[in-house]
Amino acid sequence: MPVxxxxxxxxxxxxHELPPLLDFYTRVMRLTVGARPEIPAPGAWLYADGQPIVHLYAHLSTPDEPVEPVTGHVDHISFRAHGLAEMRAHLRAHGVAFAEAPIPGWAIHQLFLHDPRGLKIEMTFWMDQEDRQGGKGGTA
Known part of the structure; x- marks a missing residue:
């Protein structure tokens, strides 16, 4: 069976990092807080199009299990998005710096930004006529 x-x-x-992360992913990334099972640690499940795609988990550390990352080397997480010009304006309005990367030969345009902990976020826009319009420039 394939993935x-x-x-x-x-x-x-x-x-203490949960509030700024929750603010970033709801206010800047426009995800919504939704249903979450009763898990003993603080956190939130964030939804896009009715699906829980980001789980925030505030780890209650102990001497045997510190909060430090232990799961490897993730470079970035990519979200599919639409409305490139609107998203540029939205990011600027919230003071979020971003870089742009159109993909030559493909109808794809990417924005790169970072969450409050430094995780690199890619937003991938499949370009349609509406998205091909609008100015570029990525610093807030």
Whole structure:
């Protein structure tokens, strides 16, 4: 049986990092807080199009299990998005710096930014006529 999609990713953080991460992913990335099972640690499940795609998990560290990342080397997480010009304006309005990367020969345009913990976020826009319009420039 083949893998068919990425279901979600989890960002583990210290409890004091949860509020700024929750703010970033809801205000800047426009995800919505949704239903979450009763898990003993603080956190949130963030939804896009009715699907829980980002899980925030505030790890309650102990001496035996510190909060430090232990799961490897993720370079970035990519979200599919639409409305490139609107997203540029939205990021600028929230003071979020970003870089742009059109993909030569493909109808794809990418924006790169970072969340409050430094995780690189890619936003991938499949370009249609509406998205091909609008100015570029990526610093807030």
């Amino acid at each position: 068919t999609a990425l279901h979600h990713f989890t960002i583990r953080c210290a409890p």
